[in-house]
Amino acid sequence: MSSTKSILKTLQSPIPPGQLSVIEKSKQLAAWLAVDQHLKPEHRVIGIGSGSTVPYVVERIVSQGAEANKDRVFIPTGFQSKELIVTSGLMLGDVDQYPVIDVTIDGADEVDIELNCIKGGGACHLREKVIAEAANTFVLVADYRKNVKYLGTNFKAGVPIEVVPFAYAKVLQNLHHVLGSPKATLRMAKAKAGPVVSDNGNFIIDAPFDQEVMMKPYTIMAQIKMLTGVVEVGLFCHMARAAYFGNEDGSVTVKWNDGRIEQVRK
Ligand SMILES: O=C(CO)[C@H](O)[C@H](O)COP(=O)(O)O
Known part of the structure; x- marks a missing residue:
């Protein structure tokens, strides 16, 4: 088992690769496409969010290879993402050393039509907001259940x-x-x-x-x-550049902060 796969297993998902549930697969689709579209070779400082979708972000980053990642530093939003970064063999940094971040990719509890979102289901939203605000580009990744017109539609916890x-x-x-x-x-x-x-x-x-x-x-x-x-x-308003939602049918809905909505199928 590769190191990333074992991390995924340890930290988040008991589901063996290849047997992902529809929801896990949709998280993975969203995370992979967001990494592919936003993490460019010139990006050196990367913010890593929290939650069950983020291990798939790290999985995709690791798959870019050691050469792509050798000069990069990764800034965690909490204990979970710190562990993920370290156990993936990526370089760990902190926002006080790197107050300007190229790209931060994070999960969300729910995202509305204007890309406002609820975060903090995992109680990490203080560091998540700092790492999002420090980033030139802040991107959200989630499964289809989080894609709503108004916040509070499915996420009732408050x-x-x-x-x-x-x-x-x-x-x-x-x-x-x-x-x-x-x-x-x-x-x-x-x-x-x-x-x-x-x-x-x-x-x-x-x-x-x-x-x-x-x-x-x-x-x-x-x-x-x-x-x-x-x-x-845990309300992040007017912060995200784009939100990626993996769908049950294997497509990804991408909502941009200029109002564009794309359906992507690989
Ligand atoms: O804000 C968060 C933690 O504070 C998470 O990003 C949010 O709860 C989404 O997590 P998941 O991807 O597991 O649904």
């Missing part, structure tokens, strides 16, 4: 919000009573008693909003960010 721990109860009050998210809750860990703690030592709140609010994601993003104690909001 907007992920990273908060400093001592302020979480105050921020929850603000969300419940001021910003109109009565069901906002602190995200609890699955295999640990207590809350999810981010890679930065913070807590995560998930705040669902009505559709009419989610139709103007920049407005609610700015309002949440103004609450003292909030570190970052």
Whole structure:
């Protein structure tokens, strides 16, 4: 088994290559096409996002060969992508050393028609936003379930919000009573008693909003960010150059920030 395949197996997917489910295959299609279209030989500093689609991004980058990657440095958005970079034999860097990134490729929880997206399902959205904002080109990769007209259509958990721990109860009050998210809750860990703690030592709140609010994601993003104690909001507005969605039929839908939509079949 090649090193990338074993990493994929270890970090994300128990599914042997060649037996990918339709959803895994669609993630792979999106990731591979995004790498093929955006990662050029002259690119030296590459941001690597988080989530279950990103291992396929790294898989494709590794397949470009040792020569293509020998002078490149890869900037992770969290623990998972750091492990992925290191175990793939790629050079690891950080955004404080490389504040200008050529291309960042990342997953998303949902993407709307204007390429605004929800991120933070994996609680990595603070570093993800920094690495996206540092990039000259920010590209999203996802499967077809994430391709929606309005945010919150399929992803019902709400907007992920990273908060400093001592302020979480105050921020929850603000969300419940001021910003109109009565069901906002602190995200609890699955295999640990207590809350999810981010890679930065913070807590995560998930705040669902009505559709009419989610139709103007920049407005609610700015309002949440103004609450003292909030570190970052998992709404990425007007940031992505393109979004790639792998489809069940083996095609990839590519949405561009100028409004173009392409269907690509290899
Ligand atoms: O924002 C993220 C983590 O904070 C992920 O990119 C997002 O949750 C999508 O992950 P996946 O590709 O597993 O659906």
